[in-house]
Amino acid sequence: MQDLRFSALCEWIKHDVGGAAFEITPASADASFRRYFRIVLETPLFGQKTLIAMDAPPKKENIESYLSVASLMRESGVTAPRIFARNVPRGFLLLQDFGDVTYQQALENNASAEHLYRDALQALIVWQKASRVGVLPDYDDALLRRELMLFPEWYVTEHRGHILSVREQQMLSTLFDCLIASVQTQPRVFVHRDYHSRNLMLLKENNPGVLDFQDAVYGAITYDLVSLLRDAYIDWDEERQLDWAIRYWEGARAARLPVAPRFDTFWRDFEWMGVQRHLKVAGIFTRLSYRDGKNAYLDNLPRVIHYLRQAAGRYSELAPLLQLLDALDHRQPEVGYTF
Numbered sequence: 001m002q003d004l005r006f007s008a009l010c011e012w013i014k015h016d017v018g019g020a021a022f023e024i025t026p027a028s029a030d031a032s033f034r035r036y037f038r039i040v041l042e043t044p045l046f047g048q049k050t051l052i053a054m055d056a057p058p059k060k061e062n063i064e065s066y067l068s069v070a071s072l073m074r075e076s077g078v079t080a081p082r083i084f085a086r087n088v089p090r091g092f093l094l095l096q097d098f099g100d101v102t103y104q105q106a107l108e109n110n111a112s113a114e115h116l117y118r119d120a121l122q123a124l125i126v127w128q129k130a131s132r133v134g135v136l137p138d139y140d141d142a143l144l145r146r147e148l149m150l151f152p153e154w155y156v157t158e159h160r161g162h163i164l165s166v167r168e169q170q171m172l173s174t175l176f177d178c179l180i181a182s183v184q185t186q187p188r189v190f191v192h193r194d195y196h197s198r199n200l201m202l203l204k205e206n207n208p209g210v211l212d213f214q215d216a217v218y219g220a221i222t223y224d225l226v227s228l229l230r231d232a233y234i235d236w237d238e239e240r241q242l243d244w245a246i247r248y249w250e251g252a253r254a255a256r257l258p259v260a261p262r263f264d265t266f267w268r269d270f271e272w273m274g275v276q277r278h279l280k281v282a283g284i285f286t287r288l289s290y291r292d293g294k295n296a297y298l299d300n301l302p303r304v305i306h307y308l309r310q311a312a313g314r315y316s317e318l319a320p321l322l323q324l325l326d327a328l329d330h331r332q333p334e335v336g337y338t339f
Contacts, residue, residue: 005057017045026038053092053093084096104198104233111202127224129255135218150284154286188220196227196231196233232303245270271315275311
């Protein structure tokens with residue numbers, strides 16, 4: 001089938017942007033309906049030899065949100081792409097090219113994790129310091145609950161083929177109430193919402209380059225740290241997670257961010273936030289597979305479920321979740337709560 005949007009994108013670049021000759025190749029695609037292409041120019045345009053073209057179908061994607069958050073991030077001092085040209089009605093942007101090395105790829109090639117994560121933690125603090133009320137949408141109870149409901153709908157029912165009993169439905173409803181209440185007691189800051197190794201680009205200067213921020217909200221202070229340290233795409237042992245979390249906590253306190261005054265309280269907040277996020281992610285990954293045909297995301301499900309088991313096994317309030325996961329996996333329950 002002819003790709004009409006690709007043709008329209010090329011025509012826009014050719015006739016409306018600068019008229020320079022160029023080559024265009026796929027750069028990346030993500031879990032949304034957006035697509036990205038790399039533009040290699042014969043003659044520099046906007047002082048750039050390469051650019052990234054975004055194709056964001058207006059009926060599927062909110063390009064205005066992308067533009068707004070990009071501006072907000074750059075104003076805060078975080079390295080988000082500059083926008084060189086835009087056609088908002090058609091859903092086209094020309095962006096700064098950050099290259100093609102994500103944190104995930106850099107780490108696979110034995111780049112220094114300590115260096116990369118020091119930069120990522122510092123950028124996160126810079127982003128959070130810019131926070132103010134009324135700028136981004138609230139990460140409210142309704143949104144948190146919609147995200148949580150992806151787990152029973154897509155992971156439990158669609159992926160595992162398990163029909164929840166009335167008791168299990170009531171259990172999940174009570175658990176979700178508990179998680180939401182816990183999350184909403186945390187201090188609130190700007191939240192990227194997908195701050196992880198696939199959305200951080202390795203740069204020689206002002207590292208990292210930050211991508212995929214259009215769904216940013218105003219919510220719990222631990223959310224982005226969970227995304228980074230309990231990444232659905234890469235494994236870190238808990239000792240290293242703790243070390244980086246302590247470094248962040250100390251840096252956040254020095255920056256006068258409203259983190260909990262005791263690290264043990266902060267770590268509990270981090271873990272409970274992680275349960276909410278990973279329940280959502282389990283639902284999203286299975287939905288991407290069954291609804292959208294993006295089956296590669298299922299490869300990351302075991303890591304996500306491991307995070308859920310790890311946290312649920314530590315807190316008596318989360319015991320029902322562990323029991324459900326055991327039932328789905330036909331495992332004998334193990335008891336050993338820390339708190």
